[in-house]
Amino acid sequence: xxxxxxxxxxxxxxxxxxxxxxxxxxxxxxxxxxxxxxxxxxxxxxxxxxxxxxxxxxxxxxxxxxxxxxxxxxxxxxxxxxxxxxxxxxxxxxxxxxxxxxxxxxxxxxxxxxxxxxxxxxxxxxxxxxxxxxxxxxxxxxxxxxxxxxxxxxxxxxxxxxxxxxxxxxxxxxxxxxxxxxxxxxxxxxxxxxxxxxxxxxxxxxxxxxxxxxxxxxxxxxxxx
Amino acid sequence: xxxxxxxxxxxxxxxxxxxxxxxxxxxxxxxxxxxxxxxxxxxxxxxxxxxxxxxxxxxxxxxxxxxxxxxxxxxxxxxxxxxxxxxxxxxxxxxxxxxxxxxxxxxxxxxxxxxxxxxxxxxxxxxxxxxxxxxxxxxxxxxxxxxxxxxxxxxxxxxxxxxxxxxxxxxxxxxxxxxxxxxxxxxxxxxxxxxxxxxxxxxxxxxxxxxxxxxxx
Numbered sequence: 325x326x327x328x329x330x331x332x333x334x335x336x337x338x339x340x341x342x343x344x345x346x347x348x349x350x351x352x353x354x355x356x357x358x359x360x361x362x363x364x365x366x367x368x369x370x371x372x373x374x375x376x377x378x379x380x381x382x383x384x385x386x387x388x389x390x391x392x393x394x395x396x397x398x399x400x401x402x403x404x405x406x407x408x409x410x411x412x413x414x415x416x417x418x419x420x421x422x423x424x425x426x427x428x429x430x431x432x433x434x435x436x437x438x439x440x441x442x443x444x445x446x447x448x449x450x451x452x453x454x455x456x457x458x459x460x461x462x463x464x465x466x467x468x469x470x471x472x473x474x475x476x477x478x479x480x481x482x483x484x485x486x487x488x489x490x491x492x493x494x495x496x497x498x499x500x501x502x503x504x505x506x507x508x509x510x511x512x513x514x515x516x517x518x519x520x521x522x523x524x525x526x527x528x529x530x531x532x533x534x535x536x537x538x539x540x541x542x543x544x545x546x547x548x549x
Numbered sequence: 550x551x552x553x554x555x556x557x558x559x560x561x562x563x564x565x566x567x568x569x570x571x572x573x574x575x576x577x578x579x580x581x582x583x584x585x586x587x588x589x590x591x592x593x594x595x596x597x598x599x600x601x602x603x604x605x606x607x608x609x610x611x612x613x614x615x616x617x618x619x620x621x622x623x624x625x626x627x628x629x630x631x632x633x634x635x636x637x638x639x640x641x642x643x644x645x646x647x648x649x650x651x652x653x654x655x656x657x658x659x660x661x662x663x664x665x666x667x668x669x670x671x672x673x674x675x676x677x678x679x680x681x682x683x684x685x686x687x688x689x690x691x692x693x694x695x696x697x698x699x700x701x702x703x704x705x706x707x708x709x710x711x712x713x714x715x716x717x718x719x720x721x722x723x724x725x726x727x728x729x730x731x732x733x734x735x736x737x738x739x740x741x742x743x744x745x746x747x748x749x750x751x752x753x754x755x756x757x758x759x760x761x762x763x764x765x766x
Contacts, residue, residue: 336563402677
């Protein structure tokens, strides 16, 4: 009987180890990457954000400390009236699959010069592949602004923004050719350097001043030295 | 009948012993000391409750069957186990508020046998008018989960016992680093780590009260 008992104990130990070994821990799904090899080396990959559908507002109404929600944008007021804004999105591949999360932060390029260009940074997190970090100088002010009331709205929904056309190139530097800079990454994106372009495209203007369109991030990277 | 009872009792004791050995896996004691930070260290506090979207950061959430009642879960298979937060980081030393976005996802190398239960994390911290930093790293939550479960097994609820848990990187992820910066942080390099402090009125919440230690060289 004692042998049976100790054998059962051993069986229980082995069973728990087996369960721990085969327990299906969760993973976000991975989609086939759509990457093009460019002629002069490196690779090009395009990511897309549909707005307003892909916008995410993680903040609750009360905000977090000094950070407060302004519609679907998070804003903090810094010293001397300088503000910073953050937007969070679902991130898609060119086939339209949601492959990750993206955040875009913007601050005035020159703290004393609100209304002209901004400096912005992108953080792309693809759970199945890693993270990629981008930074650029914007060709125009991409901070949210108040239009009819005190609540600021995303700049794509402000009057006159699309007067110059249905497609706006946002990136204007600091890399060669007016491109933005790929600043590094993790996991599959570790050690990559390169450039990117950000364009905003409007497809339709809906009632209430909310536009529908997309942000296109075209990255060109190669392994760093 | 007697034989069946002996087998069942043996199996239950064995399963409990096996689970205990796994929880207190010797690997965790080697993971317990996160690498030190070098350079000027700035510490920022933030806590859960201001809102998030995506997976809930609890033991159940880490195992894939958590239900989220505090935020909106992502339904898309590509981000089902990811999480987005926007937080305010107040620098106690200077009082300048920073806007920070924290994106995280379950680490793909998680393994119950190897005591790996963690998240890959990225941060973008912006100080208006001064500059910004982009951070990439990971955090292992095995130790607070283990202590919380041990507390629960003893009938005390999920209450990890320590006041603070330094969260070391997930093995295989490498150190948590400052990747890039702008403004006054343009040429900076550095590293960071987070600490978790349990909050009594939110048992099971693994965000709790957090402290971000950022070392800039």
